Amino acid sequence: MPENEEYKEVGKSEFRSYCIALCLSKKAVLRLMFATDERETDNCFKIYAVFSEQGTDIFHIPFFKLREDDLTFRSITDGIPAAHWYEREIMDMFGLVPKYHPDPRRLVFHDSFPADSHPLRKDWEISEKDLKEWGEGMVRKVPYDFLEVEGEGVYEIPVGPVHAGIIEPGHFRISAVGETILYLETRMFYTHKGIEKHFEGMSFHEGVKLAERVSGTSTFSHSTAYCMAVERMAGITITEKAKAIRTFLLELERLYNHIGDIGFLCAGTGLTVGNATGSKIKERLLRLNDRLTKSRFLRGINTIGGVTKDIFLHADDISLTIDTVAKEYKGLMKLLLGSVSHIERLENAGILSKNRALKLGVTGIAAKASGIDDDIRSSHPHLIYNKIFEPATFTRQEGDVFARMMARAEETKCSMHMIKTIIEGQHEGDLQVKADDIPPNSHALGYTETPRGSVFYWVKSDGEGRPLRVKLRSPSFCNWPSVPFAIQGNIVPDLPLCNKSFNLSYSGCNM
Amino acid sequence: MWLKILKNLISRKEAIRFYKSKTQTLKTLTDENPGSQIDVERSADQAPSHEEQNTLFSGKEKMNRVFGKSLKIRQVDSGSCNACEWECTALTNPIYDIQRFGIDFVASPRHADVLLVTGPVSRQMELALKKTHLAMPRPKIVIACGDCAIDGGIFRGSYAVKDGVSNAIPVNFQIPGCPPSPTVITEKLLKLMERI
Ligand code: SF4
Numbered sequence: 001m002p003e004n005e006e007y008k009e010v011g012k013s014e015f016r017s018y019c020i021a022l023c024l025s026k027k028a029v030l031r032l033m034f035a036t037d038e039r040e041t042d043n044c045f046k047i048y049a050v051f052s053e054q055g056t057d058i059f060h061i062p063f064f065k066l067r068e069d070d071l072t073f074r075s076i077t078d079g080i081p082a083a084h085w086y087e088r089e090i091m092d093m094f095g096l097v098p099k100y101h102p103d104p105r106r107l108v109f110h111d112s113f114p115a116d117s118h119p120l121r122k123d124w125e126i127s128e129k130d131l132k133e134w135g136e137g138m139v140r141k142v143p144y145d146f147l148e149v150e151g152e153g154v155y156e157i158p159v160g161p162v163h164a165g166i167i168e169p170g171h172f173r174i175s176a177v178g179e180t181i182l183y184l185e186t187r188m189f190y191t192h193k194g195i196e197k198h199f200e201g202m203s204f205h206e207g208v209k210l211a212e213r214v215s216g217t218s219t220f221s222h223s224t225a226y227c228m229a230v231e232r233m234a235g236i237t238i239t240e241k242a243k244a245i246r247t248f249l250l251e252l253e254r255l256y257n258h259i260g261d262i263g264f265l266c267a268g269t270g271l272t273v274g275n276a277t278g279s280k281i282k283e284r285l286l287r288l289n290d291r292l293t294k295s296r297f298l299r300g301i302n303t304i305g306g307v308t309k310d311i312f313l314h315a316d317d318i319s320l321t322i323d324t325v326a327k328e329y330k331g332l333m334k335l336l337l338g339s340v341s342h343i344e345r346l347e348n349a350g351i352l353s354k355n356r357a358l359k360l361g362v363t364g365i366a367a368k369a370s371g372i373d374d375d376i377r378s379s380h381p382h383l384i385y386n387k388i389f390e391p392a393t394f395t396r397q398e399g400d401v402f403a404r405m406m407a408r409a410e411e412t413k414c415s416m417h418m419i420k421t422i423i424e425g426q427h428e429g430d431l432q433v434k435a436d437d438i439p440p441n442s443h444a445l446g447y448t449e450t451p452r453g454s455v456f457y458w459v460k461s462d463g464e465g466r467p468l469r470v471k472l473r474s475p476s477f478c479n480w481p482s483v484p485f486a487i488q489g490n491i492v493p494d495l496p497l498c499n500k501s502f503n504l505s506y507s508g509c510n511m
Numbered sequence: 512m513w514l515k516i517l518k519n520l521i522s523r524k525e526a527i528r529f530y531k532s533k534t535q536t537l538k539t540l541t542d543e544n545p546g547s548q549i550d551v552e553r554s555a556d557q558a559p560s561h562e563e564q565n566t567l568f569s570g571k572e573k574m575n576r577v578f579g580k581s582l583k584i585r586q587v588d589s590g591s592c593n594a595c596e597w598e599c600t601a602l603t604n605p606i607y608d609i610q611r612f613g614i615d616f617v618a619s620p621r622h623a624d625v626l627l628v629t630g631p632v633s634r635q636m637e638l639a640l641k642k643t644h645l646a647m648p649r650p651k652i653v654i655a656c657g658d659c660a661i662d663g664g665i666f667r668g669s670y671a672v673k674d675g676v677s678n679a680i681p682v683n684f685q686i687p688g689c690p691p692s693p694t695v696i697t698e699k700l701l702k703l704m705e706r707i
Contacts, residue, residue, distance in 0.1 A: 110635050119670060126670060135673065137638035161639045164618035166586045166599045169636055190635045191590040194671035201668070213665050216594025216690070279604035286601070296692060297594050507593050 002232045002444050004057045004380070012064045012073060019049055019062060020079040027054040029374075030361050031447075032456045033086035034471040035094045037122045039068070041441070041463075045096055047073065049083070050445065050456070057380050059445060066096055075101040082361025085481055093120040093196075108189045108510075111140040119197050120469075149175035149183050157492065161190045168506035172495075179491040184484040191510045199470035204230050204438050204459070205304055207470065211457070212299050215474055215508030220246075220253045221450035222457075222474070222508075223302040228382065229446025229457040230304050234438050239429025240384070242306035247383040248422045249298055249311070250448060251415040256285035257451035258408040258415070259329055261503050262336070265405055268497035269345045277332045281325055288321045305435030315423050326416055333409060346402035350498030352486040353399055360482045364453020364475045365411070366502055368394045369403035376447055376454040383448075388421050390414075399486075401501040438465035450475055452504065474508030581613035582704055585623035585647065589640045589679075590633030590672060595657040595690040599627070607693045614700055620647040625703075628680075629690075631659040631666045632673035644680045654703075655682045656696065658689040665689075 010018045022028045028051035035047045044065040051060045066073060075098035077084045087098040088107035095118035098104070106113075114130050133139050148156070154177055161169035171187035195214060199207050211226035212219045224246050231238060263278010286296045292311045293301050301307050311318075336342055352362070357370040367374040373395050377385045394410045396403040443460035453475030462468040479502060487498050586599050602609040603616065617623050620643045632640060644651065655676040658664035663674035676682050686699045 131634070131670070135634040135637040135679075137635075161636065162587055162620075162643050166588075166596050166616060168588045168591075168593055168596065169639065190639070191588070191630065191633050192635055192671050193590055193631065193633050193666050194669040195666075198666065198669040210665055213592045213594075213689075216592040216597060219594070276605045279601065280606060283601060283604055283606050290692075296598075297690070299689075505593055507591065 005059045005061055005445055007061045007063065010062050010064055012066065015047075015049075015062065015064045016074050016076045016079060019051070019076050022051050022053075022060055022062070023080055026051075026060070028052060028060060029054070030080055030082040030086075031059070031454070032458065032471070032473045033083055033090070034458065034469075034473075035090045035096055035120075036460060036469045036471075037094065037120065038468075040122065043067070045071070045094060047090065047096065048458070049076075050458070052376075052379065054379075059380075071095060072097045072099050074099055077101055081359045082478070084360075085477065092118070094118050095121065105144055106142060108192055109142075110137070110187075110189070111142055111144055112137045113141065115142050119194060144187070146173055146185050146187075147183065151177075153177050154182065161187075170506050174492060174495065176492055179493075181487055181490055181492060181495065184487045184495075186480065186484060188480060188506065189510045191507050193507075193511065195511045196470055196472065200467050202467070204461070204465075204467055207467065208302055208304060211472070212302070214472060214511065215450075215476070215505040216297060217257055218253065218450040218452065218455065218474070218505065218508065220249050220298040220302065221448050221455055222472070223299075224250060224383075225446040225448045225455045225457045226459075226470075226472070227302050227304050227446070228448065229444050229459045230438070231435065232446060233442045233444035233459055233461065234304075234435060236305055236433060236435050238306050238433060239431070241310075241312075241427040241429040242431055242433075243383045244422055244425070244427040245307045245309075245311055245431075246302070247385065247388070248419060249293075249301060250383070251418050251422075252285070252289065253298060254449075254451045255325070255412060255415045255419070256282050256289070258412045259285070259325070259332075261451075261500075262405055262408055262412075263332065264503070265346070265401070265497070265500055266336070266342065268500050269342050271336070271339055271342045274332065274336055274339070274342065277328070277335065281328050281332065284321065284325055284328075288318065291317060303432065306430070306432030308431065310431055312423070312427070318423055319420070322416060322419055329412065329416075336405075343402065345494070345497065346405060346501075347398075347400060349401045349494050350486040350490060350501060351398070351400045352482055354397070356485050357399070357482060360485070361478050362453075362482045363478050364450070365404055365407050366479050366482060367453065368407040369396050370399035371395055371397045374453070376449045380447060384422075388418050401497060404501040440465050452476060453479065472511065474505060474511075476504040476506070476509035479504050480509050581615070582625055582700065583615055583617045583623050584625045584627050584700075585617055585620045585643070586627045586629070587640055587643050589628050589630040589636045589660070589676065590666075591630030591657060591659055595629035595659070598690045598693050598696060599629070599656070601693045602696060607697060609697055609700070612697070612701060612704070614704075620644075623647050625652045625654055626680075627654045627656050628660050628676045628682075629656045631663040631669075632676055632679045634671050634673060637673060637679050640676075640679055651681075652684070653680055653682045654684045654686060654699075656686045657691060658687060661685050661687060 031052050032050040044067050046063050046065055048063040075087055090096050092106055092108040112134050157174040160171040169190040173185040174181055175183040208223055212223045214222045260282035263275050266274030289298050290296045292314055352370050354371040357367055363374050377389050394407050438461055440463045446457040456473045458471040460469045655661050660676045666672045667674050673679050688695055
């Protein structure tokens with residue numbers, strides 16, 4: 001078992017107080033909460049919560065057992081609001097009910113999914129008829145009540161799931177008075193593809209391909225976290241060279257995302273030239289990806305035990321492209337920061353306060369813009385980050401759209417710097433080490449920082465070394481619940497802008 | 512005044528007649544080869560012959576008559592991983608600039624000639640996809656874009672997906688790739704318009 005994971009079994013009734021004590025005494029942050037069905041080996045379900053302690057590299061992982069005679073447990077959401085969605089997800093996927101949860105509605109499944117059906121249970125089955133009815137969506141088996149705002153002059157704008165642009169599907173209900181948004185209710189999980197269950201039907205090695213396709217623009221981060229989890233579980237140490245290549249590609253992924261996002265924000269304010277410039281630079285980087293890896297989204301590189309291609313063979317191409325990008329990017333930032341009409345729209349729009357961000361366990365760019373120094377590259381150093389990553393101060397206090405843009409800009413600079421450093425360094429070793437044996441009945445965490453925030457994978461193997469459970473948590477899953485808070489009090493036309501500033505993935509969140 | 516009303520009536524009649532004739536052409540257009548799936552990427556022996564394609568769209572003239580040399584696309588994400596969307600977005604950037612070919616993405620299915628669907632069709636998106644398909648005008652050309660959309664791709668066999676767009680709505684064209692690059696998409700769309 002990896003050194004920085006401390007598992008501790010606690011009683012079902014003490015779990016809540018134990019977690020709250022962790023948060024208070026150690027300033028721990030909830031990273032992940034999930035259940036497993038271990039009825040075959042241990043005759044029980046287990047619920048795990050992963051906390052990371054501030055200032056150390058330790059993950060505290062308390063867990064408790066749930067026997068089949070009583071499948072309810074005391075919700076911890078009232079003490080740790082960040083657990084809100086995790087508990088609802090556990091309820092949907094396993095049928096373990098969090099008692100006293102403030103919002104006990106279903107999260108993942110929509111109205112026409114059968115009530116007592118829980119896909120992640122090992123003995124789960126569903127009839128053809130139920131599947132058909134689920135797709136048709138006509139029978140409302142478990143009605144979902146949207147919160148309604150009442151009062152004089154309040155009206156509701158329903159949007160989605162199919163939106164006007166080329167974006168992913170989600171349903172929003174905006175309650176507004178005049179132009180001002182009073183409340184935004186989001187309905188997600190339209191793109192739920194049953195990925196966690198799908199992992200269980202593959203071998204660990206095949207799973208890399210699936211991990212790459214959880215969220216398109218975080219392809220490499222997801223596959224890195226997944227491979228890392230499996231490697232840690234199997235006790236495999238990858239070579240320095242493989243580590244360097246992974247770190248390099250993670251930063252490259254961050255770079256193209258951030259520059260693309262900064263440009264894309266301009267689409268929300270009507271600054272076409274900014275959008276065009278941003279997408280042009282992004283395209284340049286995507287083409288670099290293509291030349292390096294034969295995939296514009298960095299697919300097919302990660303494998304368990306290392307990487308498949310030595311991208312440092314293209315060092316000249318890389319430095320040339322990065323130099324050009326750096327120059328163009330500088331021009332873009334000058335243009336944006338000089339456009340008063342653009343900046344004015346960004347400032348004071350979509351403010352997410354630090355207090356709320358902390359409580360909701362927000363991660364990544366959104367957290368940094370709200371004054372929280374949340375970066376898993378420095379708090380839990382992995383790959384070669386401990387050598388090259390200088391935890392600069394990315395954090396800003398404002399928490400508005402502008403702060404999120406600037407947090408991205410700071411990270412962009414840092415990524416370019418790191419890319420240069422990695423290219424100039426010497427990295428010894430093979431590309432891959434042998435990784436055929438997956439030990440039975442083991443488990444481990446894998447994590448890294450995607451362009452949006454931290455991503456986590458927790459894997460567990462069964463008696464034959466095949467996946468028993470693969471839990472994944474993308475940054476979008478923690479950040480989506482914070483969007484309605486940021487949007488409250490803004491005007492309706494600013495909604496797309498605020499949304500773009502978070503730039504969350506639906507697919508990664510909906511799994 | 513009466514004259515005006517009369518004129519109006521006549522023009523309305525004409526409009527109806529015109530509409531009828533137009534829908535007739537559109538009808539023949541899709542009915543000649545209903546639900547045929549043409550994969551332009553396949554090798555010569557697998558590929559549908561040129562005649563086959565021509566029966567669906569007999570050449571440039573018919574295309575141009577119906578769509579007026581332009582193609583308006585409504586893109587729908589039916590549960591993709593989002594990479595396919597970004598490639599579609601890239602089509603509108605200054606480098607690919609797909610508008611110069613008369614191709615553009617529109618906001619409403621009611622304005623669309625083509626429905627470009629990405630993703631394997633997750634069951635929770637099925638209804639929305641069908642409704643979008645219903646809302647668009649005939650001939651309702653559907654393109655399945657990406658391996659997922661063609662047969663479910665990597666997600667094939669999962670309980671929550673329909674294993675491809677053709678299991679939800681009839682598909683006319685396929686664009687393979689995971690994701691297909693903007694160049695490939697452009698090429699396929701132009702082929703569809705019989706420009707190259
Ligand atoms: S075809 Fe590939 S890129 Fe496109 S949605 Fe499917 S997995 Fe993503």
